[in-house]
Amino acid sequence: MRGFGLALGASMALSGAMAQMPQRTPTPNDTLKSPKVMADNRVAIQIYAPKATEVTVGGDFSSTYKPISLVKNEQGVWSTVLGPLRPDYYTYTLMVDGVRTMDPKNPVIKQGISSLENVMAVPGAETAFEDNRAVPHGQVREVWYSSGSLNMMRRMHVYTPPGYEQGNGKYPVFYLLHGAGDDDSGWNTVGRAGFILDNLLAAGQAKPMIVVMPNGSMPMPPATGQANPMQGLSTMRDMFANEFLKDVMPYVEKTYRTLPNRENRALAGLSMGGFQTLDVSLTRPDLFNYVGVFSSGFFGPSIDEAETKYSKALNDASFNKNKKLFWVEIGKDDFVMDANKKTLALLDKHKIKYQYKETTGGHTWINWRQYLNEYVPQLFK
CATH class of the missing domain: 2.60.40.10 (Immunoglobulins)
Structure with missing residues (x-):
């Protein structure tokens, strides 16, 4: 009873204190939606x-x-x-x-x-391909790893398909790159990548695959980008390629049950990620049989150096034979259309085969989610 009395006294004291507190005046914000x-x-x-x-x-x-x-x-x-x-x-x-x-x-x-x-x-019905639907779901993990190239801990998002944890089979790998200003979470949040993959797999429109979404934004000195944005972009491109090839890919192939050959590797990216995709796929054409470039191209002065930088791949007669898919897609109102057209002209000059699609709209996630939904079903056929 003594404990009850103490508890009752404390409760009454608290009620008294609250009664003496100034009462907040209700505002329209309380019910605003x-x-x-x-x-x-x-x-x-x-x-x-x-x-x-x-x-x-x-x-x-x-x-x-x-x-x-x-x-x-x-x-x-x-x-x-x-x-x-x-x-x-x-x-x-x-x-x-x-x-x-x-x-x-x-x-x-x-x-x-x-x-x-x-x-x-x-x-609405138009969002069915990207909605969280009642289908088997894969797992999307935040994965931290030690980057020897950058001497720091880095993060990537990794999607594994339904059933991955329960099985022991090996899977093809799709590396999916984001654009400037974003990080590795972009494709999984507003990009809806996990849900898009789940829905395609549930409909039998795609092969089960591991999707790796690395962080393409590099830790650059602030002055570099401010003084010369294009030089900063080229520096980020080179830093990304180095870290991607030396840290990201080896970690993925060591940690996950992958099929480690170019027939079972795909690479695609939007905007800056498309620029990085072009760089990696033309620098190391032996690594990927599937390449996707969304709303991108060689930006600014990079188009002038591209013919020299990638001369080995551009002049390789076997390049087309080793690419099952080289997909380029962009909106007709996209502000990078000029860079895209110059890039296609360079590929045409060297007889690099690609598939091209021009859609409505501009440089937005509204397009990129659609592009992902179109690209994934073409992989690993």
């Missing part, structure tokens, strides 16, 4: 910011990325309605009085190397 997807696929973006003077939102819901102004009501809630939007996954960011701001009502984010973006879903 954002993003709010409506029946007609329009989406309301809202934020409670009563002291702000200007709020805008930008994202890949617009092909131009031009910011859209939100309007403030008398309760201090800023809002705008987007669309109607085609069903898909979109990224967006708010700017509140010039400060990049996350939507505080939306916990779903995409992480980059120096920024965050919110992610919103507009559901």
